[in-house]
Amino acid sequence: MSSQEQPTDTSTAESTILEVEGVSKRFGGLVAVDDVSFTLDQGTILGVIGPNGAGKTTLFNVVNGFLDPEEGSVRLNGVDITHADPSEHAKQGMARTFQLVKPFGPLTVLDNVMVGSFLKTGSRKEAEKLAMKRLEFLGLEEIADVPAQNITVAQKKKMELCRALATDPEIILVDEVMAGLQQEEQREILDALERINNAGTTIVLIEHVMDALMEISERIIVLNEGKLIADGEPDEIGTNDEVIEAYLGESWREQQERMSDA
Template identity: 50%
Template sequence: MALLEVRNVSRFFGGLAAVNDVSFGVNKGEIVGLIGPNGAGKTTLFNVINGFYRPSRGKVLFKGEDISGMKPHKICKRGVARTFQVVKPLQRMSVLDNVIASAFLRSPGRKEAERVALEVLEFTGLIDDRDVISKGLPLGKRKKLEIARALATRPELLMLDESFAGLNPAELNESIEIIKQIKEKGITILIIEHHMKVIMSISDRIVVLNYGEKIAEGRPEDIASNPEVIEAYLGESGSA
């Protein structure tokens, strides 16, 4: 049984299908990439999976349980965490307090939440910034903080929405290593990303969306040579 199952999911807005009859699974321990042109429905699908939107049709299952339309905090407590394209930390709070706030979702008290937060900050390389007010962080560290906040909820499935966007080469390499280490910890990853070299190098499988529909699914090498994918996306983005 897949850890996450997306079954025939559609999401309509005023009669327009942002996501149309999409199905795929994510197995425990995998990194699955979700790619497609801008407007393909990737983030909308993320919003359906983690409860921000209720599917118009179809269902989402996590560990066999139907979580379709469940509130985001309840889905998070079941072990699904996500990051966002636009990073919005609690700007007046320190880096540590930002992560503690997330850790409270699945921690019994302040002491345990702080222990988890410090562990996550060490893991993500932010421990020396723990007392820094988050609004003063540069983009690369804000992106790391977003991942740290998600990890603090101790997820089984981590959903990353363009966590590499805007990073310089050094920050990009650091983030790739963090993702690989997250996988080594046994956390399953579903990732939206436009850096094709990155997504091809870290993903076990890739799902491709175009105009809200799944047009391909397979190993990175198969996706890279798929004519429909090349026409819809790879040919436009090149090696971006």
């Protein structure tokens, strides 16, 4: 066999952490995710973009076990997790954040994050230590004892990230963590994601804040009407005609042209 004819099944390759193969998810007559396939190398930051309703969150829900797909499979480190529930995913090393943050309001920030760390340890002391470590990581330690219902949107988004990180994941799915935040807060989250990634964690990031996403992603996949329409490096995606037409818009192209002329 020549080197061009290597088998395409990479499930045994050490560097492949996630394999999504031919996944479809329907809601009645609507095909929310339509035959989507991609693989992901360990340590990558993958961006996921596409218009509202394209199927991005639904794809996360399938990958994370909240929804069962009608077709296709999801493998984590070579293990088929297609029909495993979310707590099983957490044990296997996958965590996610939610687009709509619904904290346990009366509980403190620390207790909310401990919901994550209790997936790793049964000891309250240990869970608290893990959770505090994550709160310090994102600069939330001073509000550890504040009820979650009293904190700002930006703090809630960071708390949500801490809760996911408190499970000590190998791979984390982050759904629109920067939406609605000030630029400075977005920058803090970008820095945190970079530090998380530098420590070896693979990150999949759904985001509409394009500058931030283009900056941090090594690779981007694009969904439109449930279908994967592009998969490539940020530069390729940013100049892809189909992606511009479906999502980025002509104003994006003009802005890029202005920037390259300057």
